[in-house]
Amino acid sequence: MSISVKPNPQDPRVIRTRQLIHQAFVELLQTKEFQEITVSDLTRHATINRVTFYTHYTDKYELLDHMISTQLIQLLYKGIDPQQALTSEALTTLICALCQFHEYSGTECPKNIDSLRSLVETNMKLQLQQYMLEQLTIDLPEHDHAQLVTLSTMISWSLYGATLQWSNEKKDTRDTPLQLAERMTPLLRSWIDMKLTSVVPV
Known part of the structure; x- marks a missing residue:
């Protein structure tokens, strides 16, 4: 009995294959609803076979989760040391990263973001x-x-x-990500500090 082993994500061949799958997924979303896209559509568009797809992903839902988490993690940890405490600077960087991610989502899947919103929202909140x-x-x-x-x-x-x-606000009237972060961070920092003082140690 063979054991299925996930490919090494650092292998250049794996990176290249996943890029092909991701690009095919994004391009298909320009013309199809998420629910309409099949694995056959993805493999045909990416010019790979089904075995190759299933070597990397169980189904299109795992593909979506991976794309969201990969993009979000890259933005989250850009300029943030995950080993450091939650400072005001880290919160500012985080808010800007989230704004960038929302922009990315809207740009990559403009016609289908509503059908994907619940899936994207669940994954983002989890991350x-x-x-x-x-x-x-x-x-x-x-x-505790x-x-x-x-x-x-x-x-x-x-x-x-x-x-x-x-x-969701109009681009020509809304704040920049940094302006939003500078307004939110002091409020959020104060709120977090208040909550922390009410958390009782074990």
Whole structure:
């Protein structure tokens, strides 16, 4: 009985194949709804066979999750040290990264973003929640884990909602990502500090 082993993501051949699949996915989304896209569509458009696709992804949902998480993680950790505490500078960088991600989503999938919104939203909130939990655990290593999970969820949903609303505003009248971040960060920092003081250590 053979054991399925995921390919090495650092292998140049793997990187190239995934780029082909990702590009095919993005291009298909310009003309088709997400639910209409099949694995056959993807393999034909990417000029690969089905075995190759399934070597990398279980289905199109895993493909979507991977694309979202990869893009978001690249933006999240650009200029942020994940080993450091949740500073005001990190929050500012994070808010700008989220704005960039919303812009990326709107540009890559302009005709289908509504049909993908729930999937994108779920994945983004999960990535944000995991990042926030990591940072809060660094800040408060002795505090109750369940409370930190709840707090990280509250923060991540707030960040997602505020930046999503920003992305829906008219480009010629809305703030720049940095302006939004500079307005949000002091409020968010104060709110987080207030919540942290109410979190009781184990």
